[in-house]
Amino acid sequence: MARGELVKKLLLSYGHEDEFRAVVEQIIAEEEKKNNRVLSRALRKTLDNLKSGSQTKALNRLIPFPDEANDYIQRIEPTHSPNDIILTDENIELFQGLEEEFRRSEMIKRHGLPIRSKLLFCGPPGTGKTLCSEIFAAQLGLPLFYVKLDSLISSFLGETASNIRKTFEFARRQPCVLFFDEFDALARSREEGNDHSELRRVVNSLLIFIDQIQPGGFIIAATNMDAHLDAAIWRRFDEVIWFDNPDEPMMKKYLNNAFKNTSIEFDPEKFILNLKGYSYAELERVCTQAIKATLLNRRKKILRKDFKDAISNAERRKKRLNRLSDK
Ligand SMILES: Nc1ncnc2c1ncn2[C@@H]1O[C@H](COP(=O)(O)OP(=O)(O)O)[C@@H](O)[C@H]1O
Ligand SMILES: [Mg+2]
Structure with a gap:
């Protein structure tokens, strides 16, 4: 300028x-x-x-990031707190360790040691990868920037390289959490050997940037499919963190947390077998629907029926979606 x-x-x-x-x-x-x-x-x-x-x-x-970057980087204002997420003890410990390292990074660097700052989040959809990035950034007082990979790449392939460079330059100077969602889409394009050589070049350059950068905060990449990622991708990250669908104890935790501010006339834990295989996002939808039904009927308590209806509705949807994805 x-x-x-x-x-x-x-x-x-x-x-x-x-x-x-x-x-x-x-x-x-x-x-x-x-x-x-x-x-x-x-x-x-x-x-x-x-x-x-x-x-x-x-x-x-x-x-400020460059004006042109508005198309593919978006700042996310945090709206959730640590109480809103259910994490395994293992992941809680991992995040506490990362936070501690970040807060005391000056001391660690003085000893010539690296800070873990490039994280890969793996796990099925709706298990909290995005939510966790938001809460993690807020906990550290870092702004969160969401990189829309499809816009970054599909813009004009010729410009993509320069977009990537600007994005990383930004993350180097600005202490922030830079979040790349659906990273598997990229990894796949690298793997499939499609003959879009420019796209492959872009993907490789993105990986090289990740390799070289020492971010002022964190780079987080999220993927739904760890099986699709080859070793060349794994090794670029300082830490890999797995998110899973809830098992029974985690589901209990989730349900109790979801209804902690509402009065209910039934024990949600009794429904755990009906909810097997649900992601947290699907559980959330069921709980929200039940609470809404209560509000709409001007009742003070959530009835067993409200919860059952919400589950049936979720089942209907899941069945249909499964059929679609089997095709
Ligand atoms: N571990 C979790 N604990 C509590 N709520 C969750 C969790 N995971 C997902 N959710 C709920 O589902 C929504 C979508 O989750 P999201 O973080 O976008 O999943 P992902 O990024 O893994 O696909 C969240 O906003 C939250 O309401
Ligand atoms: Mg997500």
């Missing part, structure tokens, strides 16, 4: 700390690009020393 434009933006940001910092970050980036290292370092030092009004260090320096 021309310098005049930046100065104008800087003046307009007067009084808005986040915006001000974002513009200064842009100026520093421009100077870096022009190889004016002394000036960019001095600016960085001054910016870092400015007293900040808000608490979270990570959020203070929000760098």
Whole structure:
């Protein structure tokens, strides 16, 4: 951006700390690009020393991503809290470890050790991969950015490489969680040997970027199908975290949590056998439907019938969908 434009933006940001910092970050980036290292370092030092009004260090320096990137990167505002997700003890421990490492990263880096920052989430749909990224980012005070891979890639293949570069450059400078959903779609295109050589090149360059980047926060890739991922993909991630459909004890936990603020006239645990094989997302739909039926009938308590009806409806839907996917 021309310098005049930046100065104008800087003046307009007067009084808005986040915006001000974002513009200064842009100026520093421009100077870096022009190889004016002394000036960019001095600016960085001054910016870092400015007293900040808000608490979270990570959020203070929000760098705007390039306007063109709006098509394929989306900022997600967190709406859930850790109480909203049911995780296995193993995963709870894993995330606590990752958080601890991130919070104390300065100390770990001083000892010359790497931080685990590239995560692969595997598991069937509706098991909380997206939800967990949101909660994880919010817990760490990091903004969450969702990369729409299909838009990133299908834009103009010629531009894809530069889109990928910009995305990673952004994640390197901006402490954030950068979330790539449906990563398997990419992996498959790599594997299937289709003769779209440009697409394959793009996929490979994405993998190389993941390999090389030291993100300021985290890169998370999510996939529904771990079987489709080859070793070349696994090894690029510092940690692989599996999400599964709930087993009986986890289902109990989920149901009790879902109804903790409502009064019910039945024991939801009695329905566990009817709900075998349901994902968390499907369980959520059943519980929500039952609660809504109660509200619509102006009742205070959820009846057994409300819950049973909601399950029958979910069954109907599941049967139909299974038939479709068998075809
Ligand atoms: N582990 C979980 N605990 C509680 N709710 C969940 C869980 N997994 C999924 N859900 C519910 O299902 C919805 C969709 O889940 P999502 O995170 O999008 O699944 P995925 O990304 O694995 O396909 C969530 O918004 C949440 O309401
Ligand atoms: Mg998802």
